[in-house]
Amino acid sequence: MPQPPISACVVTFNEKDNIKACLESLKWVDEIVVIDSFSTDGTTEICRQYTDKVIQHQWPGFVKQKNYALSQATHDWVLSLDSDERVSPELKEAILKEWKKESWKDHDGFYISRRAFYLGRWIKHGGWYPDDKLRLFRKSKGAWDGIDPHDKIFLKEEGSRTKKIDGEIDHYTYKNISEQLKTIDRFSDASSGALIERGVKFSLLKLIFSAPVKFIETYVFKAGFLDGLPGFIIAVNSAFYTFNKYAKIWEQEKGK
Numbered sequence: 151m152p153q154p155p156i157s158a159c160v161v162t163f164n165e166k167d168n169i170k171a172c173l174e175s176l177k178w179v180d181e182i183v184v185i186d187s188f189s190t191d192g193t194t195e196i197c198r199q200y201t202d203k204v205i206q207h208q209w210p211g212f213v214k215q216k217n218y219a220l221s222q223a224t225h226d227w228v229l230s231l232d233s234d235e236r237v238s239p240e241l242k243e244a245i246l247k248e249w250k251k252e253s254w255k256d257h258d259g260f261y262i263s264r265r266a267f268y269l270g271r272w273i274k275h276g277g278w279y280p281d282d283k284l285r286l287f288r289k290s291k292g293a294w295d296g297i298d299p300h301d302k303i304f305l306k307e308e309g310s311r312t313k314k315i316d317g318e319i320d321h322y323t324y325k326n327i328s329e330q331l332k333t334i335d336r337f338s339d340a341s342s343g344a345l346i347e348r349g350v351k352f353s354l355l356k357l358i359f360s361a362p363v364k365f366i367e368t369y370v371f372k373a374g375f376l377d378g379l380p381g382f383i384i385a386v387n388s389a390f391y392t393f394n395k396y397a398k399i400w401e402q403e404k405g406k
Contacts, residue, residue: 153249155180156286157223158231161215163187165233166196168322173200175236178246179229185219193233212301212340216294227254228289230303234322235264241317245286248315258310259287259303264319269327269380276374276384277367284312285319297348298340327383334391342398352400360396365389 158176162169162184173196176182182201186194187209197204207218220228229245231237237245241262248260263280266273273279284292284303291310296302305312324330368374369385377384 153252154227154254155225156227156229156245157181157183157225157289158229159183159185159216159219159223160231160233161185161187161219162189162193162197162233163209164189164191164193166191166193167325168234169193170196171236171322172231172233173197175238175242176200176229176231178242181224183219183222183224185215185222187215211344212298213294213296216301220289220293223289226288226290227286228292229286231285231319232321236320236322238318238320241315241319244315244317248313253313256311257313258291258305258307259284259312260315261312262286262315262317262319264321266321266323268323268330269383271377271380273377273380273384275372275376276369276381276388277372278384280318282314283319286315297344299337300341327387330387334387334394338391338394338398341395342402345395346399346402350399352403353396357393357396357400361389361393364392 156179158179158181160172160182163186173182177200182203184197184201184204185207186197186204188206194204203222205222207215209215210218216230248254261282262285264283265280266278287303287305291307292303292305294301295304324333365385365388368388369382374381374385
């Protein structure tokens with residue numbers, strides 16, 4: 151039986167500094183699908199150097215955009231990446247090895263560890279690693295779901311078979327602290343909005359206690375302190391994101 155082809159799906163918006171390395175790491179797959187939210191910085195021109203399937207689609211949110219990308223993939227097996235991620239050489243070889251062994255016959259998806267590079271080092275603790283993600287899967291069995299911006303692949307059928315695969319996705323997350331703070335602002339907007347849509351109401355207790363609890367979880371229980379000063383910065387900013395999420399729920403309720 152011939153090996154099934156793989157489609158790679160990537161969603162982008164103004165990612166000219168990251169997208170080339172991302173797509174370069176995907177040159178070995180059978181199809182690359184890029185869904186772009188009308189970039190203005192030259193991202194689409196770079197994408198067209200790697201694939202003819204560059205589709206402009208207005209941004210509807212993380213989950214909906216990634217599901218739209220799935221709908222545009224020709225093949226059933228899909229490898230999904232964000233534009234600031236890359237398939238490591240070890241991961242590429244691991245996938246090709248699994249395909250050669252015909253592991254795809256017995257599984258519906260493969261979990262892959264993701265490691266993040268931030269503040270000059272690979273972050274190994276604080277909940278950032280191994281950060282296993284279901285990123286290689288049958289699109290006939292899976293779909294994106296979750297609360298924006300925290301999207302996640304869910305397999306549709308009970309008893310779906312998965313396996314952890316060797317190798318890692320390399321995540322070049324934020325260029326610096328300023329970029330992380332901008333992302334916190336954007337993501338807390340999305341997260342608070344999604345929670346409100348689901349009927350979540352403002353809670354003073356959550357506003358007061360969620361941030362310190364998040365810091366202790368990240369820095370102490372998930373051993374963020376082992377990543378040195380970057381681990382402390384990550385823990386503080388994780389707490390700040392949590393605080394902002396609940397503060398923005400209050401802000402939107404107050405505005406109404």
